[in-house]
Amino acid sequence: MLEQPRFGQRLKELRRMRGLSQAALVGDGISTGYLSRLESGARPPTERVVTYLAKRLDVDLSAFDMPPSGTTLAQALSIAASAECEEAMDALLDCLDRTDRTDCTDPLLRWQALWMVARRWNKRGDKTRELVCLEELSRIADELGLPELRCRAWVSLARCLRSTGEVNRAINVASCAVRIAKESRLSVSDTGAALMVLVSAEAEEGRLPDARAHVDELIELIGDRNGTLKAEALWSAATVRFRQGDQQAAGEYLERAIDGLDSYSDLTLWIRLRLAAASLSLQSAPPRTGTAAERLKEAESALAFACTPLLAQELLTLKAHLAFEDQRFTDARALLDELHQDELLLTYRDRIRLGVLDARLLITEGRLRNGLQQLKELGEEAHRACNVDLSAEIWRILAEALEHTHGPLDSAGS
Structure with missing residues (x-):
């Protein structure tokens, strides 16, 4: 016994x-x-x-x-929802692994359990596991036929796909989520979330007129409401305006988002808005390094209270970009080396831009051929991923680097 x-x-x-x-x-x-x-x-x-x-x-x-594995999915879910600790979540994962979805008497329970697990992987930045959960969530939601669950599962799936570089599929999934939200007359929160992920995916693929139309619809939908949804909508508008070349309007939208959200409402979003503002400042022409440094300092001061591995990596990434723009190349390389000590949890776009930074550092360090070749490969990768504006940015940087060498890539020195 x-x-x-x-x-x-x-x-x-x-x-x-x-x-x-x-x-x-x-x-x-x-x-x-x-x-x-x-x-x-x-x-x-x-x-x-x-x-x-x-x-x-x-x-x-x-x-x-008693034999092991006696915990039902309902028990494991209730314990995980009330305990909010890693051990309880591990138990829920074990229970999900033991229970095949065809054996689950209540698909709603499995949907709720998968939703909690997907959020866990999202917090950790584990996109591979999150995607597996979200794919099954979407299938169960479709079988249940509940528009709220279908919309939320597809929004989360589209957001995950966009962050991993599957932008075209993200657009298709997000478009379906928007259609479900409108046809079923879902809440402003659900409809707004669907529009928001559609906008971000369209902007990523360079469909800026479509993104502009949808983000304007999003701002109109939210109206005078305040809170996290309003802040995220303004952030989306800032992103679209920036990629359309209107840096002033982008900055104004992002400042409105920052001013309209206090840290008590959503500390993680409060931090992410400041990281976004720093990123926008660094990508401006010319880069506004002073503003970026101030925003990064604000974000770093709050990370002690809401730090996740992903947020920590995003902060380090932007600090490395800032160091490069300030021509502190040794500091930039040290920050890059620190980032690569762990598995990168960054989004596809941020990982590509980090690779570009590494290539530019290689050039400043005298490894010209390596740096130019890496830029060429990154530009081709972004092009294959249909990431139009990111691809254009890389080709521009490569062209400027080639111009400084006074010769084609094949004749560049090592």
Whole structure:
């Protein structure tokens, strides 16, 4: 009845059901290393340890006799929703992995569980796992036929696709979400979110007239409302205006977004708006490095309270761009090296622009041929991804670099 590995599996399940880490469960009685070996099945349990763990878990000894995997999806979902801890989310993931969607008696429960898991991967910047969740979310929502769930799943899917560089598919998915929202007369929040992701995808692919028309529709839809949706809509308008070449209007929209949102409403968005303002300043002609530095300082001061790995990488990326524009090339290279110590969680666009920065640094460091070749490859990649304005930006930088070398790429020195 207390044989391994079943005992270890059941022990791990009970611990996760209560939202406890290994350190929280062991207390002063045993070590976390010993508990880990128990859970993995590497060590047999003793009577003393079983009694101690039962007391710590507040269960009868008979609880260990129950077979593992007894937690239902509804139980795991309820625990994860109320505990808000990594252990509870891990338990929910285990339950989803054990439960095939065809065996789930209530697809609504599976949809809600997948929604929570997708948000977890989004926070961590794990786009691969997030995309898998969102693909299944969209299928379940279509089967259920609930317009609210269909719209929200497709909006999230389109947003994930855009960030990974699948812009054309993102446009198609976002267009469907907008159609569902309008046909079903969904809320301003749902309709606005659908329009917003459509605008961002259209702008990414260079469909600026379409993006301009949809972002104007979005601003009109929101009207006098305030809050996060208004701030995000103004941010979208700023992005479109900037890519249309109207830097002044873009700056005005972004400043309105920043001024209209306090940090208590949504601290993460508050930070992201300042990162966006810094990025816009650095991409302006000429770059406004002073303004960018101020916005980055504001964002960095708040990261201690709402830091995620993705936000930290976005901040480091912009600091590297700022250092390059200030001609602090050694600092820029150091920041770039720091970023590459971990897996990059940045969006497709930010990763490409980081590669461009690396290429420009190579050129300043005397590795001309490597830098020029890298720019050429990045321009071709952006072109293949139908990212028109990003591709044009890279070709412009490459042309300027070639002009400074007074010769074609093939004759550039190493």
